Amino acid sequence: MTIKEVCEKYGITADTLRYYERVGVIPAVGRTKGGIRNYTEEDLGWVENAICMRSAGVSVEMLIEYVRLFREGDSTFQARRDLLAQARAEIQAELDKINETAKLLDYKISRYDEAIRTGVLSWDKDENV
Amino acid sequence: MTIKEVCEKYGITADTLRYYERVGVIPAVGRTKGGIRNYTEEDLGWVENAICMRSAGVSVEMLIEYVRLFREGDSTFQARRDLLAQARAEIQAELDKINETAKLLDYKISRYDEAIRTGVLSWDKDENV
DNA sequence: ATACACTCTGGAGTTGACTCCAAGTCAAGA
DNA sequence: TCTTGACTTGGAGTCAACTCCAGAGTGTAT
Numbered sequence: 155m156t157i158k159e160v161c162e163k164y165g166i167t168a169d170t171l172r173y174y175e176r177v178g179v180i181p182a183v184g185r186t187k188g189g190i191r192n193y194t195e196e197d198l199g200w201v202e203n204a205i206c207m208r209s210a211g212v213s214v215e216m217l218i219e220y221v222r223l224f225r226e227g228d229s230t231f232q233a234r235r236d237l238l239a240q241a242r243a244e245i246q247a248e249l250d251k252i253n254e255t256a257k258l259l260d261y262k263i264s265r266y267d268e269a270i271r272t273g274v275l276s277w278d279k280d281e282n283v
Numbered sequence: 284m285t286i287k288e289v290c291e292k293y294g295i296t297a298d299t300l301r302y303y304e305r306v307g308v309i310p311a312v313g314r315t316k317g318g319i320r321n322y323t324e325e326d327l328g329w330v331e332n333a334i335c336m337r338s339a340g341v342s343v344e345m346l347i348e349y350v351r352l353f354r355e356g357d358s359t360f361q362a363r364r365d366l367l368a369q370a371r372a373e374i375q376a377e378l379d380k381i382n383e384t385a386k387l388l389d390y391k392i393s394r395y396d397e398a399i400r401t402g403v404l405s406w407d408k409d410e411n412v
Numbered sequence: 413a414t415a416c417a418c419t420c421t422g423g424a425g426t427t428g429a430c431t432c433c434a435a436g437t438c439a440a441g442a
Numbered sequence: 443t444c445t446t447g448a449c450t451t452g453g454a455g456t457c458a459a460c461t462c463c464a465g466a467g468t469g470t471a472t
Contacts, residue, residue, distance in 0.1 A: 158448070168449085169431055176451095177429095188438050190449055210384030214429065228404045235395035242388040245381050252374050252381070255339030259371040266364035275357045283332060283353060287418075297419085298461055305421095306459095317468050319419055343459065 155193040163198075164205055171201065178218040179204050181225065211248055212241050284322040292327075293334055300330065307347040308333050310354065340377055341370045 157168045174180050175191075180200040183191045193201070200221075207217055220237055223230040269275050277283075286297045303309050304320075309329040312320045322330070329350075336346055349366055352359040398404050 156448080167431075170429090172450090173430060186438090188449085189451095190438070206384050206387060208429090210381045212384070231395060231399055231404055235392060235399065238388055238392050238395065242385065242392060245385055245388070249378065249381050249385065252339045252378050255335050255341070256371065256374055256378065258335060259367055259374070263364060263367050263371060266360060266367065270360055270364065275360055283328060285418085296461075299459090301420090302460060315468085317419085318421095319468065337459090 155198070157191050157193070160193050160198065160201060164201060166201075166205060174201070174204055177214065178221050179208075179214055181221055207241070210245050212245065216241055284327070286320050286322070289322050289327065289330060293330060295330075295334060303330070303333055306343065307350050308337075308343055310350055336370070339374050341374065345370055 155163075157171055160166075160171060161168050175183055180197070183193055183197050186192050204217055208214070216237065220234060223234045223237065265277070269277075284292075286300055289295075289300060290297050304312055309326065312322055312326050315321050333346055337343070345366065349363060352363045352366065394406070398406075
């Protein structure tokens with residue numbers, strides 16, 4: 155699969171794919187004899203994984219570390235598990251923060267709706283913005 | 284309240300507080316006659332709000348727009364409500380993505396745990412990394 | 413009144429994660 | 443073979459959101 159096809163499949167730019175490979179977010183992709191990238195199913199698995207993790211805010215640095223450990227082989231199983239667990243904990247913290255903010259936003263929006271509905275366009279003085 | 288006290292209260296740097304004020308994430312803070320910031324309870328409400336929204340990934344740009352609308356007065360009630368609703372939708376999308384990734388991570392971690400426990404350090408060939 | 417910690421401003425620098433570009437190479441169709 | 447569009451690399455540029463700095467002013471304790 156060419157880089158263009160991979161881009162279209164995942165809605166990502168070729169520059170980003172090359173960047174991911176260059177810095178090690180995904181392992182090196184095989185090439186044709188002319189030097190052009192030829193993505194295998196396994197490569198696509200790595201690409202998919204990178205996109206999924208990045209979309210959740212897992213850092214590029216952490217993904218690089220994971221690939222590095224993966225390349226070192228079976229002796230890094232525990233280290234890889236621990237890295238994933240760390241990523242999991244980080245995104246859980248993120249989830250908690252976002253949920254809290256979501257609740258606050260829901261409250262604020264309901265207060266605005268009420269104010270707009272009743273025509274009373276003011277807050278209690280003890281209430282923040 | 285001085286900037287230092289606000290920093291300590293919220294675990295944020297003075298530079299960030301001044302930055303937020305300079306770009307308009309929070310409205311201008313009152314000063315002593317010598318020109319030193321003196322945060323009121325209302326200012327703290329804005330600071331708290333900014334920190335909460337930023338921690339959930341709401342953009343600085345959106346917070347600036349909210350403060351701008353707020354300063355324009357009651358005629359912007361609907362616009363402010365809509366902006367909050369937009370922020371709410373954005374963080375919901377973020378929540379959905381993170382939850383999806385969390386599930387994948389949980390699965391991967393359980394697979395690693397199983398592999399480590401049984402001593403069988405290999406995946407099925409159809410399974411990605 | 414002097415020291416010392418704190419604060420001010422404007423502007424430059426940093427970080428993470430891309431994103432773009434130039435100059436050259438590759439490959440499929442006419 | 444020639445053209446045209448896609449691909450290559452290395453390196454520079456961009457963007458959001460801070461973060462740091464120099465040089466100057468403030469304020470309080472001795």
